[in-house]
Amino acid sequence: MGKVGVIGVGQSAFVRGYPGSIRELAFEGFKEAMQDAGISRTDIDASVICSAPEYDKQRSPAGVLAEYLGLTPQPTFYLESLCSSSSMGLRTAYSLVKSGLHDVVAVIGFQKMSEISSAESQERMGRGADIQWESPFGTMMPAYYAMYARAHMAAYGTTPEDLALIRVKAATYGQINEKAVYRKPVTFEMFSDPESPMSGPVASPLRVGDCCANADGSSCVIVASEEKAKAFSEKPVWILGLGAASTAVNLAGRELFTGLTVAREAGEQAYKMAGITPKDIDVAEVHDCFTIAEMMAYENLGFAKPGEGKDLIRGKETYKDGSIPVNVDGGLLSKGHPIGATGGSQIRTIVLQLRGEAGDMQVKDPEIGLVHNIGGVGLYGNVSIFGR
């Protein structure tokens, strides 16, 4: 069997309050990916539509979106794994192509979060945790990640200031990413300034500045067989490795609280499939829904030993010119996190990096890139490795 490549990537701008419906939102990412691939809609053999359904008023959005994008009568279906939905979509598209069932598959991620209030949104995201045994205590995503942050600090001496450094890095690149929802600068001093919103408490030890923003957005990744990829694209980017894992939804069923087992396991699978080690990664996109999530990703992906993630950010090693650039597009922290669209946006960034088309965010001549995309509080983990 041949390789599987990415021939087109696109995303909408990530914004607050998208002035349109979900089908119109999905069109934006789709249009960019189709123009990028230079193909027509009849070249697509199937579509995988990815989002988290609790935000959607539309029941079964796949059919509605496929019709609007002109992807009927080809098969289409809906896929959900919370915030990692579109990375799981990539995994599914890979297997559809690798099996020979289809030649070209579009992975379309979208989320219009702004139709409900932030408190409602927290409650719904909180229900991505265990609704029978944990949600009745009043849980929400920042508080779960805060528990990981607390455990990481207790075990390794990581500090809230280390986490603030991650946000400062994200804002450095968010400012130059025209697709990002948060484009203002963030300084280290803001975290100790009671007048700054960044320093406001959310769930100790996490503060406002440690949390990503909700946003509306869409993304699209077009995957093709080796033969079709070579025919359609001058610069296909190949999928070298894929990993995926799950764990107990209830924290009571877990063993590790200083990292995410799903990221570690998915990373090991992806490295093994690609035949590489963490040292071979030239540029990475990691799921920084909270600053602590990026810190744990450094360690779970093997960029740093457990407990040594803080040294990477203190030494600016994850900046664009560092030894392992991470989230040089602003990450979820600055770009925004429209759940179902997030993984596709991360993949887009890595594909553009590998093609040398990332503009001001371009890392010097990367050959291999990695995407780490997490669903829920480390409930689902996907790691995908790409190469030129």
Add this chain to the structure above:
Amino acid sequence: MGKKKKQVDDRFKKFGTVSFTSISKVNDFVDYLEKGQVMGTRCKDCGRIFFPPRADCCDCLTSNMDWVEVTGPGKLVSFSKLEYAPVGFGDDLPYCIALLDYGDYKVFGRIADDVPEEEIQVGMEMTTKVNTLPNGQLNYVFHKA
């Protein structure tokens, strides 16, 4: 004669500030809470202890469970104090969610409101006790051992 309405056993709706589940095969958990006991289950076939309690054992593929009480101290794995709450929980703010490790199992819950935050340390020993919430609902909270 009118149709007799079937009685629904929805005791589980009494668990927590807001319960999102009303019917479960472990509804007796709530009866134990009313008696002041926090209970898990133990598989009679393999002896595995489950907290939160389960009605079924995925290893043995059986449903032969005993109730076992959560007693004594556990070690605090981590905690977080919330300054914002999901819809329906605002009146409880601020509150701390936390996880205790009992060795064979772990218990997720809240730390009692009367434990000052500065006295809470990862690794400290805490006990689990039933708590009645201001709205009459039941949960359990952790106290300093």
